[in-house]
Amino acid sequence: MAVGPCSIALQKRRVQLVESWSQNVTHLQELLYQVGALTEEDLSLVRGGGRLGVRDSMRNLLDVLHGRGEEACRAFFHVLQSQRANTESESMVAAIPPEGSGPSSSDSGPTNMQEHLRKHKDILGRQHSPADYLSIRTIRCSSSDSSDESCSFTDITLSRCVGYTVPMQYHQHEVAMVGDAFRSQDQVCTFQDVCQRLLSVPGEDVSLLSGVAGSGKTTVVRRLVHEWAKDSGSQKIVLSLSFRELNLLSEPQSLQELLLVHYSHLKPVLPWVIDSQPGRILLILDGLDEFCFPLEFERSPKCSDPERKLGMGEMVVNLIKGHLLPGISILVTSRPHAVSKVPPLLVTQLYSVLGFSKDQQRHYFEQSCNSPLVASAVWGYVSSYQPLQLMCRIPAFCWIVSTALRDRAPCCLSQVTTTTLPNTARTMPAGSSDTSTSNNRAEEATPTPSTFSSTVPRVMLMSGHVKPITITEIYCCFLKSILVFHGEGHSQEGCSPQCLQEAPRVLQEMRPMLRDLGALAFKGLLERRFLFDQADLSSFSLDCSGLSKTFLVEILREDRASLTCQRSFHFIHTSVQEFLAALYYVLQALSGSDPFSGLKSAVGLSLFPVALHKVLTSTANKLLRPRRLLRRYVKKAFSWGGHHQSGHMDLFCRFVSGLLVPQTRVILDGLFRGRSQILPSPSSSLPVPSPPPPTPPFLLSLLHSQLQCGRLSPERQVNVCHCLYEAQDPGLAQRLQGWLQVLAQQQDPDQSGPAKRDWSELAFLLQLTPDLQDLNLEAQGLDADGLRRLLPVLPLFSTLRLAQNPLGPEGAVVLAYAMQSPDCRVERLWVVGTGLGCTGLRVLTEGLKDNHTVVDLRMAINHIGDVGAGCLADLLRTNRTLKDIRLRDNQITDKGAELLMEALTENTTLEHLWMFDNKLSKEGVRKLKEFARSTSHLDIKVCV
Numbered sequence: 044m045a046v047g048p049c050s051i052a053l054q055k056r057r058v059q060l061v062e063s064w065s066q067n068v069t070h071l072q073e074l075l076y077q078v079g080a081l082t083e084e085d086l087s088l089v090r091g092g093g094r095l096g097v098r099d100s101m102r103n104l105l106d107v108l109h110g111r112g113e114e115a116c117r118a119f120f121h122v123l124q125s126q127r128a129n130t131e132s133e134s135m136v137a138a139i140p141p142e143g144s145g146p147s148s149s150d151s152g153p154t155n156m157q158e159h160l161r162k163h164k165d166i167l168g169r170q171h172s173p174a175d176y177l178s179i180r181t182i183r184c185s186s187s188d189s190s191d192e193s194c195s196f197t198d199i200t201l202s203r204c205v206g207y208t209v210p211m212q213y214h215q216h217e218v219a220m221v222g223d224a225f226r227s228q229d230q231v232c233t234f235q236d237v238c239q240r241l242l243s244v245p246g247e248d249v250s251l252l253s254g255v256a257g258s259g260k261t262t263v264v265r266r267l268v269h270e271w272a273k274d275s276g277s278q279k280i281v282l283s284l285s286f287r288e289l290n291l292l293s294e295p296q297s298l299q300e301l302l303l304v305h306y307s308h309l310k311p312v313l314p315w316v317i318d319s320q321p322g323r324i325l326l327i328l329d330g331l332d333e334f335c336f337p338l339e340f341e342r343s344p345k346c347s348d349p350e351r352k353l354g355m356g357e358m359v360v361n362l363i364k365g366h367l368l369p370g371i372s373i374l375v376t377s378r379p380h381a382v383s384k385v386p387p388l389l390v391t392q393l394y395s396v397l398g399f400s401k402d403q404q405r406h407y408f409e410q411s412c413n414s415p416l417v418a419s420a421v422w423g424y425v426s427s428y429q430p431l432q433l434m435c436r437i438p439a440f441c442w443i444v445s446t447a448l449r450d451r452a453p454c455c456l457s458q459v460t461t462t463t464l465p466n467t468a469r470t471m472p473a474g475s476s477d478t479s480t481s482n483n484r485a486e487e488a489t490p491t492p493s494t495f496s497s498t499v500p501r502v503m504l505m506s507g508h509v510k511p512i513t514i515t516e517i518y519c520c521f522l523k524s525i526l527v528f529h530g531e532g533h534s535q536e537g538c539s540p541q542c543l544q545e546a547p548r549v550l551q552e553m554r555p556m557l558r559d560l561g562a563l564a565f566k567g568l569l570e571r572r573f574l575f576d577q578a579d580l581s582s583f584s585l586d587c588s589g590l591s592k593t594f595l596v597e598i599l600r601e602d603r604a605s606l607t608c609q610r611s612f613h614f615i616h617t618s619v620q621e622f623l624a625a626l627y628y629v630l631q632a633l634s635g636s637d638p639f640s641g642l643k644s645a646v647g648l649s650l651f652p653v654a655l656h657k658v659l660t661s662t663a664n665k666l667l668r669p670r671r672l673l674r675r676y677v678k679k680a681f682s683w684g685g686h687h688q689s690g691h692m693d694l695f696c697r698f699v700s701g702l703l704v705p706q707t708r709v710i711l712d713g714l715f716r717g718r719s720q721i722l723p724s725p726s727s728s729l730p731v732p733s734p735p736p737p738t739p740p741f742l743l744s745l746l747h748s749q750l751q752c753g754r755l756s757p758e759r760q761v762n763v764c765h766c767l768y769e770a771q772d773p774g775l776a777q778r779l780q781g782w783l784q785v786l787a788q789q790q791d792p793d794q795s796g797p798a799k800r801d802w803s804e805l806a807f808l809l810q811l812t813p814d815l816q817d818l819n820l821e822a823q824g825l826d827a828d829g830l831r832r833l834l835p836v837l838p839l840f841s842t843l844r845l846a847q848n849p850l851g852p853e854g855a856v857v858l859a860y861a862m863q864s865p866d867c868r869v870e871r872l873w874v875v876g877t878g879l880g881c882t883g884l885r886v887l888t889e890g891l892k893d894n895h896t897v898v899d900l901r902m903a904i905n906h907i908g909d910v911g912a913g914c915l916a917d918l919l920r921t922n923r924t925l926k927d928i929r930l931r932d933n934q935i936t937d938k939g940a941e942l943l944m945e946a947l948t949e950n951t952t953l954e955h956l957w958m959f960d961n962k963l964s965k966e967g968v969r970k971l972k973e974f975a976r977s978t979s980h981l982d983i984k985v986c987v
């Protein structure tokens with residue numbers, strides 16, 4: 044059987060031929076029979092006994108023709124050409140290979156190819172413009188025909204590693220991982236690098252893009268598509284689908300059908316591209332973590348036919364395995380916990396969104412605030428408070444913080460009043476933003492949350508609340524900004540005195556709606572659901588048509604699936620859902636109602652009829668005193684959060700703690716004023732409010748008893764620390780002092796070893812003390828794992844004393860990250876007797892190559908040997924910061940000393956090198972001394 048250009052073309056264009064010609068299959072058969080290309084037997088085979096549909100008949104026809112060889116295929120294309128007048132698919136006919144020519148003659152594709160692609164770029168470029176996505180502020184600016192550029196993306200930092208291996212396990216809330224992000228071992232890269240790789244490099248591969256909620260994955264995708272659409276020279280053809288949309292397709296579908304419905308404007312060209320130039324296609328699948336169908340990579344049957352109907356899970360498996368659409372490249376985005384749904388072997392590279400670096404955060408605030416003064420004030424505030432700054436690596440937090448702070452800034456900065464707070468109030472210590480004027484200096488003062496003090500005046504803003512210092516307070520300000528300043532009728536952002544005066548009334552009016560929204564959020568959290576449909580909203584009496592028009596677009600975002608036109612809703616960020624859930628919980632608990640019963644009656648889940656449930660609840664309320672009820676509900680929230688090892692209730696618990704603080708609730712004054720408040724409601728009437736009541740003691744004792752019970756995992760313990768912080772526990776400072784005292788008592792290395800410590804808790808506490816310079820953890824039994832937990836704070840100290848701890852080579856890896864951190868301030872690194880060995884030293888010196896802060900490195904008794912000395916020598920060739928290195932007792936011989944001396948001929952900055960107690964010969968010592976004499980700046984201490 045001859046295989047010629049027509050046979051090949053017929054195979055390659057099979058999908059397109061079925062798509063374009065199935066309706067004419069009967070007529071084609073007749074014509075082919077007439078010209079002798081088919082026999083009667085062929086005809087009955089093609090018809091399949093009359094049971095087949097037209098598409099299957101067409102597939103049979105193509106199989107038969109291919110089986111008959113080149114001549115039959117050529118006849119087929121001639122027949123098609125003769126039908127040209129009858130067909131709508133001109134491009135199809137143009138693709139028929141002329142007699143005698145090879146298939147390559149049609150490689151330029153169907154006619155109007157460029158035209159179709161241009162249209163495709165226009166459509167996708169519009170769908171992915173930054174304007175309708177980044178913030179409501181930009182929606183406004185776009186609607187008042189401002190240019191796209193004004194709504195631009197801020198650059199973001201990513202990392203790239205080839206493939207991935209570690210099956211990741213997460214026992215903490217994703218927020219807790221933010222600090223980890225910049226410690227990645229992988230190569231740091233920019234958005235442009237990712238763009239360049241995905242859009243320029245042809246070929247078959249699967250890339251994963253991982254990042255926590257709100258880290259900007261979807262934004263990266265949008266920006267990628269946006270850049271591609273702007274680039275008229277790009278040869279790639281980007282197709283983008285979201286898992287959220289695929290979830291809606293419960294019936295099996297063929298991939299071809301799916302793509303052609305989704306990209307109907309590409310109908311005339313897509314099959315051709317898929318068939319003949321798959322390397323040009325980049326398929327983006329966004330949001331794997333939301334995919335509700337199982338991905339069974341082992342068990343899903345192999346399918347390479349794009350026309351075969353498949354369930355969505357099977358389709359995705361076959362796409363990622365390269366069976367369906369072989370040759371294309373695929374980008375899958377996901378939150379970290381779902382990344383491992385894709386087997387590592389199938390992944391070519393893993394990109395991780397690290398978020399905004401410090402500079403990028405500053406730039407973000409410059410872009411998002413309406414004046415440089417406000418931007419600088421917001422940035423001054425964020426950068427002065429370490430936990431907040433860590434959180435602001437996530438862009439979504441930046442947006443929340445910016446919304447919370449910027450709106451009130453213009454009119455509040457110059458109109459602050461101060462008042463003295465009672466004993467739970469916090470210090471507003473020295474340290475002010477660089478833009479502070481004499482008027483606003485108090486406002487700009489940097490809070491140091493570690494020192495909740497009783498004496499220092501607390502800044503009270505005109506808006507009736509203090510400058511937020513807990514995360515809960517920031518979210519309260521965020522909500523208030525949106526409700527009060529962004530509501531309908533407020534064309535301008537920013538507060539006005541009139542808005543502020545009306546705020547309590549507005550908040551009071553919003554109370555029922557916020558309660559319902561919070562109940563929805565809470566129910567979602569319980570069920571770990573972050574996507575809601577219209578029925579969900581209606582079950583909480585939320586009117587979706589009203590929602591999308593009012594301020595709530597900034598809280599609850601609507602998606603309309605392009606495949607099914609179904610509407611779905613999600614909170615703008617999971618933390619906003621967690622905050623609203625906590626708000627609902629606290630509102631209910633404060634008014635003596637069971638937060639769970641609120642859900643049951645709303646969604647009809649109650650085991651009892653609603654009326655009976657109400658009777659029982661009110662009887663219980665009468666029997667139990669309201670304060671006891673409150674305690675019971677709060678306890679329930681915490682014990683429940685503590686039992687969730689996944690950590691997904693962590694933020695919720697922190698917000699509940701924060702909202703139980705009367706001072707925090709002042710911000711949402713109006714919302715909390717109710718008939719049946721159990722706790723005293725703080726008064727906030729201006730100009731001089733009466734002191735708010737302190738944090739309820741039962742809350743603090745509840746949290747403390749959780750810490751002491753010893754049943755919580757280390758991750759949950761850290762979360763309890765966060766809760767104490769949100770609850771503004773005045774005891775936190777003492778706890779830190781206690782820790783520091785413990786650490787000051789040096790352990791005797793001969794003893795059985797120090798008690799097992801919770802290093803995460805220390806890391807948390809240390810974050811709250813920005814002025815601590817010297818971290819002394821000598822002989823504390825600190826191992827590599829403990830050091831890793833401390834990593835967020837390690838770079839922030841000028842002296843790190845880590846001697847006599849079993850750090851080992853793995854600890855060196857952690858130290859290397861710390862030294863490479865852009866935030867590194869470490870000048871003295873003391874790691875005497877930490878078991879680094881030559882392997883550890885190699886890693887550490889690699890880290891130090893990117894460091895410009897360490898001047899004093901003490902590393903006696905580490906068995907680094909000559910190999911280690913060689914690594915150090917290598918470092919000294921380029922390093923111009925180190926002044927003092929102590930290498931006593933490290934088993935270095937003459938060979939190692941030679942390497943060091945060689946390197947030191949190129950280094951004029953090192954001043955001291957201690958080499959006592961190494962394995963040097965007399966000759967080696969003599970040479971070293973001679974070398975020291977010849978280099979006036981360098982003092983070498985050595986003896987045999």
Ligand SMILES: Nc1ncnc2c1ncn2[C@@H]1O[C@H](COP(=O)(O)OP(=O)(O)OP(=O)(O)O)[C@@H](O)[C@H]1O
Binds near residue numbers: 255260261263438617
């Ligand atoms: N590069 C950026 N420049 C400006 N704003 C950004 C940028 N990236 C993200 N944001 C802001 O953060 C918000 C959240 O981003 P995005 O939706 O991309 O996160 P995500 O990682 O996809 O979140 P999720 O996992 O919840 O889907 C955006 O709405 C936008 O306000």
